Amino acid sequence: MRAAWCGAGPGMGQGSRIQPTDMKRKVSSHAIRHVLILGLVGGVLIAILRWSEYRFLVIEHSFEIYAALVAIIFAAFGIWLGIRLTKPRETIVLREVLVPADAPGPFTLNQPQLDALGITPRELEILSLIAQGLSNREIAERLFVSENTVKTHCSRAFDKLGARRRTQAVQMGKELGILP
Amino acid sequence: MRAAWCGAGPGMGQGSRIQPTDMKRKVSSHAIRHVLILGLVGGVLIAILRWSEYRFLVIEHSFEIYAALVAIIFAAFGIWLGIRLTKPRETIVLREVLVPADAPGPFTLNQPQLDALGITPRELEILSLIAQGLSNREIAERLFVSENTVKTHCSRAFDKLGARRRTQAVQMGKELGILP
DNA sequence: GCTAAAATCACCCAAAAGCATGACGACAAA
């Protein structure tokens, strides 16, 4: 479970302009393999069910039970697959709520700077959330990862930025053009 | 399983002046309803299958066929559900909070806002230094006061801003036009 | 398929930050 769903959220600024620069990942050919695995698992499952039925399980209404089992398992698998399939999709939700003035120019991500610093997309994402004033815990909850992971990303990002504190990191990020 | 996809993408708008009114949304009841519908459909499906079995379909290996049917349908439904779940919803209502005369270029202090919040000059000074990424100790050294004093100013400023963290205070300060 | 990079998570520990409370002096307004 990765969490690439990092579109525009309710805390977004008016002029949010997302750079679809690098996060562009297309549905991999792995997906097809997943479907195949799904089918295979289904077959095996059915076989196991049949086998167990003739072996020791001769329950009344076994059909319903089996159907329910199959349904549950496949629904879960389907959900997982659905998430997996749609995960890389970049959902750019622009929400232009312009205010008088206040337009220091559309923020353009300084990709070269990012590359030069070796900051990964995930790290940038964490930095951005830090800049919005979220705590590590909140970031972890929002991204569906553990707080430890957030801390790790923080540390790496701070290292790469040469910052010692998150406020400093934010300030530097803005100066370097990697944060709006 | 909701609410994560609203983080910060690479490239956020910067002038976001949105109050974090209800950033925290739980798993929507829609999802639960979907699951319920899923279960309902499953039951109906099974019932239909049973009925049809006793009616006119007495095929060999009907179990496998039914299981496969159930599997396919539920997998499809699951995929659909997964996609639906991961798709960010636009239930965001942006509330505009004044901010007049926020000159784009040269920063102009929003004195009315300051007065409205009751932020004293000293507190603003501390906020400004916080925004520059300084620690309390560094601020104390720079202003020739004790660290405790800085903490006190911080606390008061945070209170008045409604912030819980210094990063949040910085963000809010920028939104409110009291910080460059 | 293999490898390197990225992302994830855990644990420990120290430092920093934040919260609550109380207190004191300066100074301006009532």
Place this chain on the structure above:
DNA sequence: TTTGTCGTCATGCTTTTGGGTGATTTTAGC
């Protein structure tokens, strides 16, 4: 003079952050 605000400082306590280390799992690219 009294009152209220502001700036200053302290103490005790909890939470948050940051640093270090090591490990596993995905992912991407060859």
